[in-house]
Every structure is written in C-alpha cells, then in structure tokens.
Amino acid sequence: MPERETSLLVEEFDRYRRTLLTEIVAPGPAAVRRTVRLRHRNRLIAAATTALALLTGPAVGYAALHEPAPRPGPVDPTPSVTPSPTPTGSAGPAPTPSASSTSPTPTPPDGRISRSQLLGTPVTLPAWRAGPGCPTTGARLTGDGREGTNHLLAVDHGDVDSDGAAETVALVRCALGTGGPQQVVVFDRDADGRVVTVGRVVASTIDTPQWLIAMEVRDDGVVRVQVGDIHPGGGWPGDWSQRQWRGYRWDGDSFGQVSGPTAFGPNPHRADIAVTATDLVLADGPDGSRTGSVTVVVRNTGDVPVPYVALRLDLPAALRPDGDGWAACRNDPDTTGRPVTCDLGRLDVGKERRLTLGFRAAAGAGVGAGTAEVDVRPMDEGFDFLPDVDPGNNTVRIDYR
Template sequence: MSDRPTVRFPAFPEPPEKKRHTWRVALVAALATLALLVPLVIALLLRRGDEAETPAVPAPPSSGTPSPSRPRAVPDGHIALATLQNATLTIPPWPKDNVRGPSGRLRFRDGVVPIEQETTPAPHGPPRGMEIVILDVAYGDLDRDGADETVARIGCLIEGGSQQVVAFDRNAAGRIVTMGTVVATTGAIRDIGAGSVRVSDDGVVTARVADYQVCCDDRTPQVWQRRGYRWAGGHFDQVSGPVRMALNPYVTDVAVTAGELVLGPAVDGFRYGTVAVTVRHVRGTRPAQALIEFFPSEGLERAGTAWPAVITGPRIPWMRVSLAPPPARGSHTYTFAFRRPAGISGGSLEIEAGGAGKASAALSDSMVWNNGATVAIRTAN
C-alpha cells in the first residue's frame, strides 16, 4: 500500500437519455483531464505536508566561531606571580631523599601552604617540612605553541629543604594546569640557585644547581653547574650542561645502618653483647676516615679491648671513634661490644656516621637524612 493520502473526487451525475452521446464525449474529455491533474494535486499536497512537519535548519552563526580550517586560539600560560601565589595548584611529588611534604592539589595563599606536622615523626630519615613556598618564577614558550608558559621554583622548607622547578600552563578553559617537574633537589643535586631559572628563546629551561645546600651559619663551599632541560614527549629531559656533579673536596655523603643489640645472660652482674654497624660511601669525596658516634642509654658502656681510640665530648653519654673508611661507592661493617648492668632493661643506642678528610677535619654531608640509626636493645638468657 502507498503511504500517500487518498484524494476523493465527487461523482458525476448520469446525463439525460436524449443527450447521452454528447455527455459521453464530455465525460471522456473530463476523465482525461482528471487523469492529468490527479498526480499534480497529490504532489502539491505531499509537499505542503512535508513542509509543515520538517523543522527549519538554523543558519550557522556568524559570531566569529573558527571554521575547521581556522586555527584555535592558544591559551596564554603567562601566569602572574600574584595569581600563582593565590591559586590551587597541582604540585608533583617531592623527592624521597630530601625534606618531605604534601603533593597533589594544594591551595596557596600569598604563596604559602602550611604543612601539618606528624605527631610521632621518625627518628631518622628525611624530616617533614614546615611549609611549601613559591620562591620565584620565569616565563617562556616551553612547548613551542607560540604562547608563554610559567616556570616556578617551589620549596618544601625547614631551615632549607627540598626544591623543585615546576612548569605550569593554562588549558582551553583558562584553568591552570601542571606540565611537570623540570628539575628537583634529589640525588647529587641538593640546591637550586635563587633567581637562577631562565627560559631561552628556543624553549630550554636552565637553572643553576649545586651539590650542597648551606643553611644558617654553614660556610661549606658549593659546586655550582648550569643545566638545561627541554619539554618533549610529555616530560622534561636534560639537553645541556654537565650530567654529573663535579667532585667537591669539602663534601661527602655516607649512610649508616645497624642491627639490634642483644645482651646475653648476666655474668658477674653485667650483660654483654655486640652490634654490627655498616657504613656506606654513597657519593662525593671518599672520606680519609670514617667517623662513628654513639649516644648510649642508661648504663650502656663499651666492653672488651677491640675498641679503637675513643674521643669523648661535651654531650654525655657520648663517644666518637675514627676508623678506616669504606671503599669508594662501597661499604664496610664494623662490630662493637657493649655491656650493661644486669638490672637495667630496655633503652636504645643512637648511632651517627660521617667522614673526615686527610687533615682530620669533618666533611660536610650532602644528605644528613641517611647517616643515623636507632638500635633497639633487648636481653636474651
């Protein structure tokens, strides 16, 4: 069946008998004319129905919307310092071998985010910073899109601390987005120069980095280098400057680990035991001497005759020994004997390690978070 509407026409009356031939001729002519008119009438009715049911297609707006061949506007990533200092920013994770702090979405006010402190901080390892601070900014076209981005030096600070240079941009909606970390104070890099971050005309971010971070009254000489980093493949890669830190005769990095101290059965009123202390040279100048310091709890004292010469100091109980150092980038384990009156229990032994140069002067340690250990003391019968 056709889906077109049916058109009905009125029937013609039968003509009188006396004029039958004349009306027959007229009827044939009328039918022929109707045969020609019916398709036209049907077509007109269908077209009128279609126009009534089909909604009009609006004309495309002429308000400046870019056509497919017209490039979209590039977001301006040049973010004023005052704006950055009072924005919610996504901060990348802080180095694991330096001062710790929160990361992710952080709300800055006047360039600062206070850090909530831990109720029971770990006795050794990187401490938690007091605040995160936007230190300074620089600008340049990092991704070569024809518009500037923002590069900020940010610190997680507690009398010095971690730093990282972070790049920011804006998305198409105008919101601030984080591109990533350019360089951070981790490994051999322990400091980033204030106001040293620059962006070259070809989009390379450069910064002065050092092997040691001075604080307070510290006068340790630092080794400085300028290194450059380029945005590529969704991250920053070093493209210029030294890739290794030059040796600094005043700076070392040693680490210490120790096992527990087990005091055995009582003999003549004392319990005896030994502790193994491992000192490792991580990087920097290899010490001419390994320095190990002990801070014993109540009643604990050295035992036996195998101890090296002991230097005592103003902090009592306290003692320091000087030993042959571990090999470069290697480790050495030293064993020390202790005793304690049998009636005393519990307690601990604090150990710290460092290095000294040929003139017996103590070297500055570039990462002090790894050169201490807390030894638990227990008894065994």
C-alpha cells in the same frame, strides 16, 4: 564641375608652369643667383597656392570624398602603458589562492604573567607526588609558604613553545613543614586571555633530585633548572647538597631533558653506616666485682668513606669501660660518664670495624638486668654529624644482666 571653374584651374596651372621654367638655371657660378631666385619663386608659389585654394576648394573637397584613403605612413612610437589584464570569456577560471597566502597567521596570545598576577589567579597544577595534601585544581599560589599551600618561589619568562610569544615559568613548592615537594610549571594564556597550564618541566623526587633550587629560560626556549641531590633540613645544610644545571625543552606534548647531567655521583656528606652488637652478660669476679663484654661491629654500607664514627653505649653508669678493647677509641671512654662514647677513625666503603668492649661493675654496685641502646653516627672532618641514608640501622638494642 562647371565649365568656368575648369577654365580658371587650367589657366593657373599654365601660369605656374611658365614661372617654374623661367627659374631653372644650369649649375655653376650662377648658383648664388639661383638661390636668390629660388627664394623669390617660393614666395610666388605660396601666393599662387593661396589663390588656387580659394578658387578650387569646392572641387578638391568633392574629389576627396570619392578617392581612396591614402596608405598610412610610419609614425613615431608612443610610450606604451601596460594595462591591467582583463579576463576574457575564453580564459580559464582564476586559481583560488591558498589559505596561507590570503589568511593572516593568528597572533599568539601573550603568555607573560607577572608574579602578582599569578598570586591573584587560580591555577591548575600538575599532580603532586602521592602523599602531599596541597591542592592542584583552582589553586591559589601564595608568597609566604603557609602550611599546606602552593608556595610560589620564582618566576621567569620566555618563548618555550616557539610560537613567537613568551610564556611564564614558575617554581612552586607544596609547603609541608620546613620542606615539601617542588615542581617547575609553565603557564600561558588562551585566546580569551585566561591563564592555562602548558605542563610540568621537572619535579623533585623522594630519591634525587630532592631539591629544585633555581630556574631560568634561555633565548632558545630551553628551561634550565638547578637541582640538588638532597633537600636541606633535618640537620642537612644546603651547602652539603650537590648541585647541577639541567636543561629541558618542550616537544609539543611534554618537556624532556636535553642538556646537563642526568644523575648524581655519591654525595660525600651522605653516609650510610650500620651497627650490630651482642648482649652483655656479667660474671662475678673474685673481688666481688662483675665483668663482661659486648662485641660491636660497625660497617660502612654507603657509597662514600666516613671520616669519623661516633659509637655510643647507653648502659647503666655503674658499668664502666674495662680492658684493652677500648684502645681503638680516639677519646678516653672512661671520662665520658653516661652513656659511654667511643670515637672511631676513618671507615672506608664496604669496610667494618669489630670491637670487643669490656665492662666492670664494682663490688656492691648492684647492677640489675635491663636493655640498652648501642648506636653509631657518621661524622665529617670537622666532627660534625652527617645525616645517614638509612638511620634505622644505626641503632640496636641489647640486653644486659
């Protein structure tokens, strides 16, 4: 440092020391005066510092280049911003995300198919039971039930396979005459929008149920089908059939019943009676007439009692009822003409009625030999005929001579 600059610096520090010493006072009543003087001293120090800076700037700057940096003091905390983690070379490989967390679940196709779309689209149906001639592959459903076609009776929609999308449930009949077998079938769409067949829910049978009446899909995916034990037709009105609601659920491969009855009890309108009879052999009487008798046995071989039984004997009109055996009839057989009829009362299950019915041909009637039918038919309380389970044993042929 030049000698002159050193001298000036020493003089300024000496002047500063003398000024500071003159401002120091003892504590006591003069505190107010000290405060005023301190304020005056501060102004003097500020002025001295300014002059010192002008004189010693180059010297202070030179010393700062050679002295060690001061120890850092405390600082106010800075709000931290958490940066995104940056992988380092030492870190292991990042785990590969699973397919379930990265791949979106495919949206199931919409299987809601309208009635008009079903009628206009070839479909594949589960096979009909042996015998019917209705098509199953590439079949067109019809809305009018033409003979030999697959008649679309009803349509409903619901999520039956729990995939989150609705499927289409259809009640279809193979139209054969006034009846024909039926089945409930579920349709869906594939990823390309084509109509595909999921499976059959239930089908009618030769035994029971013979009749599928209605169906619906519940919110839980169960397909409910109303079934009847006997299909109407052939003299059997629909209100004679017993009806049940049965529920079916898809298990991933097929439909199985999960609710409702599994069998029908005896139908009170479904009788089964049988008849046997002996031949009629006529003998000549003293007055020239000819007489003989037929032994008829009527049995109830069904599961329900029969309120009434109609017995009919198709013998020649010249042979008229004769004797006390006809007292069991509720009607007057002699007034019925040909054939002769006899209405019998209630016949319980497993019971039989044995009748010995006499006939007489008047003298000169000229009754020859031949065959005749004897048949029985069950009736309800209103004397309406009931269909018989086995009509083949309701009739027997006898000889008369």
